[in-house]
Amino acid sequence: MTAVVSDRATVARQSRTAVRRSPAPARWWAAAWRPLTLVVAVLVVWWVVTAQGWLAPYVLPSPADTWAAAAENAAYLGQHTWVTTYETVIGFALAVVIGELVAVLMAYSPTTERTVYPIILVAQVVPKIAIAPLFVVWLGFGVAPKITVAVLMAFFPVVISGLAGLRSVDPEVIELTSTMGASRLKTFAKVMFPASLPQLLSGLKVAATLAVTGAVVGEFVGGNEGLGYVILQANGNIDTAMLFAALVVMSLLGIVLFLIIEIAERLLIGWHPSRRAATAATTVAGA
Amino acid sequence: MTTLTEEPGVAGTAQDVVSVDGVSVTFRSKRASTSALGEVDLAVRPGEFVSIVGPSGCGKSTLLKVVAGLVAPTTGQVRLRGDVVAGPRPDIGFVFQRAALLDWRTAEGNILLQAEMRGMDAAAARRRCAELIETTGLSGFEKAMPHELSGGMQQRVSLCRALLHEPDVLLMDEPFGALDALTRERMNVELQRVCREAGVTVLLVTHSVPEAVYLGDRVVVMGPRPSRVVEELRVDLPPVRDYTAAMEDPEFHRVASRVRTLLGSPQGGD
Ligand SMILES: Nc1ncnc2c1ncn2[C@@H]1O[C@H](COP(=O)(O)OP(=O)(O)OP(=O)(O)O)[C@@H](O)[C@H]1O
Numbered sequence: 001m002t003a004v005v006s007d008r009a010t011v012a013r014q015s016r017t018a019v020r021r022s023p024a025p026a027r028w029w030a031a032a033w034r035p036l037t038l039v040v041a042v043l044v045v046w047w048v049v050t051a052q053g054w055l056a057p058y059v060l061p062s063p064a065d066t067w068a069a070a071a072e073n074a075a076y077l078g079q080h081t082w083v084t085t086y087e088t089v090i091g092f093a094l095a096v097v098i099g100e101l102v103a104v105l106m107a108y109s110p111t112t113e114r115t116v117y118p119i120i121l122v123a124q125v126v127p128k129i130a131i132a133p134l135f136v137v138w139l140g141f142g143v144a145p146k147i148t149v150a151v152l153m154a155f156f157p158v159v160i161s162g163l164a165g166l167r168s169v170d171p172e173v174i175e176l177t178s179t180m181g182a183s184r185l186k187t188f189a190k191v192m193f194p195a196s197l198p199q200l201l202s203g204l205k206v207a208a209t210l211a212v213t214g215a216v217v218g219e220f221v222g223g224n225e226g227l228g229y230v231i232l233q234a235n236g237n238i239d240t241a242m243l244f245a246a247l248v249v250m251s252l253l254g255i256v257l258f259l260i261i262e263i264a265e266r267l268l269i270g271w272h273p274s275r276r277a278a279t280a281a282t283t284v285a286g287a
Numbered sequence: 288m289t290t291l292t293e294e295p296g297v298a299g300t301a302q303d304v305v306s307v308d309g310v311s312v313t314f315r316s317k318r319a320s321t322s323a324l325g326e327v328d329l330a331v332r333p334g335e336f337v338s339i340v341g342p343s344g345c346g347k348s349t350l351l352k353v354v355a356g357l358v359a360p361t362t363g364q365v366r367l368r369g370d371v372v373a374g375p376r377p378d379i380g381f382v383f384q385r386a387a388l389l390d391w392r393t394a395e396g397n398i399l400l401q402a403e404m405r406g407m408d409a410a411a412a413r414r415r416c417a418e419l420i421e422t423t424g425l426s427g428f429e430k431a432m433p434h435e436l437s438g439g440m441q442q443r444v445s446l447c448r449a450l451l452h453e454p455d456v457l458l459m460d461e462p463f464g465a466l467d468a469l470t471r472e473r474m475n476v477e478l479q480r481v482c483r484e485a486g487v488t489v490l491l492v493t494h495s496v497p498e499a500v501y502l503g504d505r506v507v508v509m510g511p512r513p514s515r516v517v518e519e520l521r522v523d524l525p526p527v528r529d530y531t532a533a534m535e536d537p538e539f540h541r542v543a544s545r546v547r548t549l550l551g552s553p554q555g556g557d
């Protein structure tokens with residue numbers, strides 16, 4: 001019996017290490033070559049369309065023009081990118097903290113849920129673009145109104161996914177922990193919160209991209225800083241190359257935030273079937 | 288049949304550890320109300336091992352949950368060590384029918400959850416955990432995640448978790464349902480040793496007649512819904528039993544075939 005058991009243990013350990021054995025660059029390449037190929041393909045099509053003169057440069061600037069615009073104005077772009085990044089990250093962080101807090105309150109108190117849910121829903125359905133000017137009136141032309149719009153945009157998916165995560169905990173696991181006589185706080189920290197992470201993190205991915213949108217919408221409405229402002233300026237000067245450069249940077253910002261949460265997922269919820277499936281698929285593709 | 292539990296002798300003055308009085312449970316939902324448990328009376332003395340058998344869906348799991356305070360009885364009441372059970376009771380060990388492991392913790396981490404939640408001494412808990420892993424044949428899988436374990440191994444992890452804090456009342460809901468026959472026998476022997484050494488009072492729900500009779504001082508047979516206790520059978524064998532010897536004992540056969548008859552098994556009649 002013991003022989004069989006330890007035998008199976010060895011097999012299990014080997015298969016676990018087998019998944020990790022392929023070197024990091026190889027795994028990175030296995031995951032990245034498809035999207036990279038697609039990006040290259042898009043660039044090629046873009047380049048062909050503009051090089052053939054099918055579209056006027058003020059309608060669609062060539063990749064080279066866009067790159068040149070970005071390179072010439074690197075300092076200017078960098079400065080405004082920094083502002084938008086700052087607004088986005090602060091807005092996102094606030095949305096996560098406030099959103100999760102509200103989700104926890106709603107999960108633990110039905111009264112809070114009944115009271116707060118309708119308000120959150122109304123706040124969500126009001127178009128943020130329509131109320132953004134109001135924040136400028138209230139909060140001035142600084143970063144405050146931009147952060148506020150970013151928070152408002154990102155808040156809803158955090159609350160919804162946080163609440164869904166806490167609701168999805170296996171009732172039998174909750175029963176089990178109640179036979180262990182632990183405090184609510186301990187139960188939350190060791191059981192409820194970790195169990196809610198898969199849903200919460202997928203909500204955070206949506207929230208991160210919305211936070212970028214929120215910050216840029218805020219910049220459109222007022223102020224003289226940020227990528228939203230750069231776009232408005234470029235648009236006014238019919239400088240399409242610069243507009244495209246700002247758009248690309250803005251997209252990169254969203255993608256970087258998204259990837260950071262991807263990495264957080266990998267570290268925090270590697271145990272979840274959604275992530276396990278991803279690992280298995282990569283292994284097969286890499287083999 | 289209730290006279291059985293009131294027999295003088297074994298623990299004449301000691302109070303019953305578990306006493307279930309007229310407990311019934313009805314689940315109500317919008318569509319229907321299900322009577323999960325008819326009226327059940329049951330008394331368990333300290334250190335007694337009681338096996339519960341009955342057809343699927345007769346309310347065995349529900350009964351254990353009522354005893355643990357996880358489900359409120361619709362009528363009647365349960366006393367645990369004399370106090371009425373009014374909510375989840377931490378002074379027990381519970382093995383769920385499904386292993387109910389935390390997916391993000393290793394086998395060992397799942398067992399040690401018990402210690403962390405109770406604030407037990409970490410070093411002592413680790414030592415005890417290592418012992419339990421050894422006895423349940425999980426050595427080598429301490430660091431395995433639940434999805435890397437077979438169903439039977441998951442059940443053994445859940446059993447270790449329930450034993451970690453050395454409870455003196457243990458409620459087990461088909462803890463060995465997913466094990467192969469040989470491992471199951473080995474686990475039965477181990478469970479008997481562990482429980483008898485520590486003088487644990489046990490309520491064990493099982494679908495296996497040999498398991499119920501080999502382990503039990505008493506076998507409680509429940510009928511189909513609306514479920515009641517049909518009969519309680521005393522097993523007249525010493526508390527610690529050699530597996531093979533017990534299997535060949537006429538007493539074992541007498542009880543086992545009576546249980547089978549009560550459950551309506553075709554091989555039951557004698
Ligand atoms: N939470 C619940 N809500 C509604 N009905 C329930 C609930 N839990 C159990 N039941 C019903 O109560 C009855 C008894 O269930 P229980 O799980 O106690 O049976 P059991 O004897 O443990 O069966 P098995 O041997 O198959 O595990 C079943 O008919 C079931 O449908």
Ligand SMILES: [Mg+2]
Pocket residue numbers: 347348349384460
């Ligand atoms: Mg059951």
